[in-house]
Amino acid sequence: MNCSKCNAPLQGHEAFCPNCGVFISIEEPMKPEAPTTERPVESSNSADYVSYPNTHSNTFHPQTAYTTSSVPPEIKKWNWGAFTFSLFWGIGNYNYLPLLCLIPFFNFIWVFVCGAKGNEWAWKSGKFNNVEDFLAVQETWNRAGFVSFIITLIACGVSILLFFLSFLTSAFFS
Structure with a gap:
């Protein structure tokens, strides 16, 4: 079986194509169809995926491509x-829910919501083609955010320490 997107050979039951990273569905095979120039939308009981025909052969291989309504579990x-x-993260990822952090007092809670739901919001923005691209971009945000945190x-700890040291020295020398 080959990947429907890049035609790379697949071995076994991989969840993602090792070449392009597209999600591969393990659904029951469909009947062969005549090749078309359109990419039909497969109707199913779940609106979380769209199936595309394999344009490199006469057989139809179901393949699942994530849409903005579904979020892969690794995200x-x-x-x-x-x-x-x-x-800045919200604007850079085409998501404006983090702008609610501008509301005083509410922002203390909302930054935690942004941290917990941020990946899902960014994925649903539709900016990313596959999971690997998404994870690569978010890894830089994660690294910068963690280092800044x-x-x-450390700066808060040093400030508190200096405050107590100044308090103790002023009390000691008074």
């Missing part, structure tokens, strides 16, 4: 970039 994880840089924690 559902914490996003440090969305947590730390909520406003750690630097902020």
